[in-house]
Amino acid sequence: MTQSGAARRTVLGAAVLAAGTGFTGLAAGSAAAADEADGQVYGDGHGEGGYRDLPHPTVIGHRGASGYRPEHTIGSYQLALDLGADVVEQDLVPTRDGHLVCRHENEIGGTTDVAEHLEFASRRTTKSVDGVAVTGWFTEDFTLAELRTLRAKERIPAVRQRNTLYDGQWAVPTFEEVLRWADREGKRRGRRVWLHVETKHPSYFRGLGLGLEEPLAKLLRRYGRDGWGAAVFLQSFEPSSIQRLARLVSAPRVVLLSAGNTRPWDFELAKDPRTVADLVKPEGLKWISGFAQGIGPTMDLILPRDADGRLGTPTTLVKDAHARGLLLHPYTARNENSFLPAEYRRGTDPAAYGDAFGAFRTYFEQGIDGIFTDNPDTGLLAAEAFRPGRRPANR
Numbered sequence: 407m408t409q410s411g412a413a414r415r416t417v418l419g420a421a422v423l424a425a426g427t428g429f430t431g432l433a434a435g436s437a438a439a440a441d442e443a444d445g446q447v448y449g450d451g452h453g454e455g456g457y458r459d460l461p462h463p464t465v466i467g468h469r470g471a472s473g474y475r476p477e478h479t480i481g482s483y484q485l486a487l488d489l490g491a492d493v494v495e496q497d498l499v500p501t502r503d504g505h506l507v508c509r510h511e512n513e514i515g516g517t518t519d520v521a522e523h524l525e526f527a528s529r530r531t532t533k534s535v536d537g538v539a540v541t542g543w544f545t546e547d548f549t550l551a552e553l554r555t556l557r558a559k560e561r562i563p564a565v566r567q568r569n570t571l572y573d574g575q576w577a578v579p580t581f582e583e584v585l586r587w588a589d590r591e592g593k594r595r596g597r598r599v600w601l602h603v604e605t606k607h608p609s610y611f612r613g614l615g616l617g618l619e620e621p622l623a624k625l626l627r628r629y630g631r632d633g634w635g636a637a638v639f640l641q642s643f644e645p646s647s648i649q650r651l652a653r654l655v656s657a658p659r660v661v662l663l664s665a666g667n668t669r670p671w672d673f674e675l676a677k678d679p680r681t682v683a684d685l686v687k688p689e690g691l692k693w694i695s696g697f698a699q700g701i702g703p704t705m706d707l708i709l710p711r712d713a714d715g716r717l718g719t720p721t722t723l724v725k726d727a728h729a730r731g732l733l734l735h736p737y738t739a740r741n742e743n744s745f746l747p748a749e750y751r752r753g754t755d756p757a758a759y760g761d762a763f764g765a766f767r768t769y770f771e772q773g774i775d776g777i778f779t780d781n782p783d784t785g786l787l788a789a790e791a792f793r794p795g796r797r798p799a800n801r
Contacts, residue, residue, distance in 0.1 A: 456635065457639065457658045457699070457733075460492050460493070460600065460776075461492050461789070461793060462775060462776075462793060462794070463770055463774060463775055463776050463777060463789050463792055463793070464492045464493060464735070464775060464776030464777075465490075465491055465492050465493075465776065465777065465779060465782055465785040465786050465789055466491065466492065466493040466494070466495055466602050466735060466776055466777065466778045466779065466782075467482075467483070467486030467487070467489075467491035467493065467494045467495060467779070467782045468495055468737065468738050468778040468779055468780050469482060469495055469496075469497065469510060469780070470482025470483040470484075470485065470486045470494060470495070471483075471485040471486040471489055471491070471780070471781070471782055471783075472780045473566070473740060473741060473742075473779075473780035473781040474568075474569065474781075475569060475572055476517070476558045476559055476560045476561070476569055476572055476573065476575075476576070477510060477517065477561060478496065478497065478508040478509055478510060478517070478558070478578075478579070479558045479572075479575070479576035479577075479578075479579065480576055480579050480583070480584075480587060481572060481575060481576045483496075483579075483584065483587065484587075484591075486782050487591060487599060489782045489783040489786070490782060490783065490786050491782035491785075491786070492600060492776075493600040493601065493602045493639065493776070494588075494599065494600070494601055494602070495601070495602040495603075495604070495778065496508045496581060496584055496601060496602070496603050496604070497509060497510045497511075497604045497606050498581055498603060498604065498605055498606060498618060498622060499511070499512040499545045499546075499606050499607070499611070499618075500512075500545065500546060500611055500616040500618060500621075501545055501546065501548055501549055501550045501553055502545075502546055502547060502548055502549050503549045503550055504616060504621060505550040505580055505582075505621075506580060506581040506582070506618065506621055506622060506625070507545060507550070507553060507578050507579065507580050507581065508578065508579050508580070508581060508584060509545060509578060509606075510561070510606070511540075511606065512535065512544045512545045512546060512606065512607065512611075513535075513540050513541075513542040513543065513544055514542065514543050514544070514545060514556070514578075515530075515542035515543050516542070516561050517558060517559060517561050518543075518556040518557060518558055518559060518578060519556055519557050519559055519573075519574065520543045520556050521543075523555065523556065526543060526548075526552070529543055529544075529547050529548075530542060530543055531543075531544070531547075535607060535610055536607055536609075536610055536671040536674075537671070537674065546611070546614060546616060550580065553578055554577055554578070556577070556578060557573070557574040557575070557576065557577060558573075558574075558575075558576050558577065558578055559573035559574065560572070560573055564757070565742055565744055565756065565757045566742075566757070567757070581603075581622070581625060582625055582629075584601070585601075585625060585629040585631070586629075588601060589629065592637075598635070598637035599637065600637045600638065600639070601631075601637065601638045601639070602638075602639040602641060602660075602735075602778075603622070603638060603639065603640055603641065604641045604642060604643075604662070605618040605619060605622065605640075605641075605642045605644070605647045605651075606618075607671070608642060608644050608646075608647035608650075608672075609644055609646070609647075609671055609672050609675055610671070618647070619647060619650045619651050619654055620654065622640075622651070622654075622655075623651065623654035623655040626638065626655050626657070627655065631655075631657065632655045632656055632657065633656050636656070636657050638657050638658075639657065639658050639659070639660055639700075639735075640655070640657050640658070640659050640660070641659070641660040641661075641662050641702055641735075642661070642662060643661075643662040643663075643664060643670055643671070644670050644671055644672040645661055645670060645672065645673075645694070645697075645698075646672040646676075647672070648660075648661055648697060648698055649697050652697055658699040658700065659697065659698040659699055659700070660698060660699065660700040660701060660702045660733075660735055661685075661694050661698045661700075661701050661702070662701075662702040662703075662737075663682050663685060663686065663701055663702065663703040663704065663707060664682055664704055665682060665704060665706065665707075666681065666682050666683035666686070666707060667681060667682070667683065668681060668682050669681050669682070670682075682707070686701075686703065686707055686721075686723050686726070687726075688726050688729070688730070691726055691727055691729075691730045691732060692730055694730075694732065695730040695731055695732055698732070699731075699732065699733060700727075700732050700733035700734065700735055700775070701727055701732055701733075701734055701735075702734075702735045702736065702737060702778070703723060703734065703736050703737075704736065704737060705736045705737065705738070705739070705769065707721065707723055707736070708720060708721060708723050708724060708734075708736055708769075708772055708774070709721075709747075709768070709769070709772065711747060711748075714748055715747060715748035716747055716748045716749050717747045717749065717768065720772055724772050724773045724774060725773075728773070733775040733776070734774045734775050734776070735774075735775060735776045735777065735778060736769070736774055736777055736778070737777070737778035738778045738779065738780065739762070739765065739766055739769060739777050739778070739779040739780075739781070739784075739785060740762070740779065740780045740781060741759045741760070741762040741780070741781045741784055742756065742757055742758070742759060742760070743755065743756050743757070743758050743759070743760040744756035744757065746760040746761070746762065746765050747765060747768075750762070750764050750765040762781065762784050762788075763784065763787070763788050766779075766784065766785060766788035766789070767788055767791075770788065770789060770791075770792045771792075
């Protein structure tokens with residue numbers, strides 16, 4: 407894709423967004439900003455430091471190395487990097503005083519020891535988050551100072567009992583702390599540490615006066631992650647968040663896609679009738695390619711599972727997305743039986759490891775550009791056979 411072609415696609419995508427969702431002002435601003443950004447940053451994604459220079463397929467540490475350490479902790483991020491992950495992921499939610507912290511969800515009862523803090527007992531509540539009733543404690547009800555008194559813990563201890571050994575070892579990190587950590591590690595290793603940053607529930611938080619995109623862009627600019635070679639992907643399940651970020655900062659952008667019968671929450675709010683099933687059709691991918699460089703689909707959109715949990719016939723999503731110049735970073739590959747397709751499970755213990763290498767090999771054979779995984783070491787070893795200059799094993 408040429409730079410001028412990218413600009414034309416951006417304008418087209420923004421125009422469709424304005425007509426189809428009611429995001430008129432955002433779409434128009436995104437078109438102008440992305441047009442300018444494409445001219446100075448993206449082009450074909452090639453060039454020193456660009457995302458096309460990452461190893462292919464790219465292995466992304468999902469919430470760090472969350473198969474081995476409590477997710478979204480400095481310990482998890484550090485282990486992912488030490489294991490060799492090409493990119494390390496962060497999910498962002500805000501505190502009451504507007505600081506961005508790294509949690510998969512704003513509800514923190516399952517990932518911190520907040521329930522053990524009697525001083526916060528009265529803050530347990532039920533909220534509607536993206537139309538779903540959730541009970542617990544929420545980051546937006548805590549100041550950063552209060553949140554710093556908590557310690558992180560394993561989210562799924564029944565499956566990952568060994569991870570509970572590390573409960574309490576780390577605090578909830580701010581995104582700024584992660585940027586500083588990445589800079590230190592980059593200097594030590596002689597190369598920039600790539601990050602994959604997700605805005606969580608952006609419309610929900612904007613409704614609370616805690617918009618995510620502006621403080622995120624401010625931090626990225628402050629730490630030199632705005633522009634070519636910035637070593638950061640920006641991702642969201644809400645396309646309007648990606649468009650908003652395009653107005654604020656230059657970086658490759660990825661639209662995340664859940665199950666085919668779902669709708670992005672910003673579509674729900676805008677009364678946009680399109681579902682994910684519509685977005686993965688050629689017309690939907692053409693629209694996405696106007697303002698993003700990639701998609702992050704659930705693996706089921708590429709390799710559907712049948713009623714028994716076995717993999718079925720691959721869809722045409724990889725071919726169709728590549729035809730629109732979009733890279734694919736599907737999610738999530740894990741080692742445990744409970745997450746694997748049925749044909750790759752071994753034994754009856756859901757927490758035991760199955761044939762993860764067999765599953766990874768099948769995923770990579772689809773031609774994906776990268777993968778989110780809780781087990782970066784497994785992913786990297788499997789990816790070696792599919793990287794340029796290597797003949798894939800068992801093919």
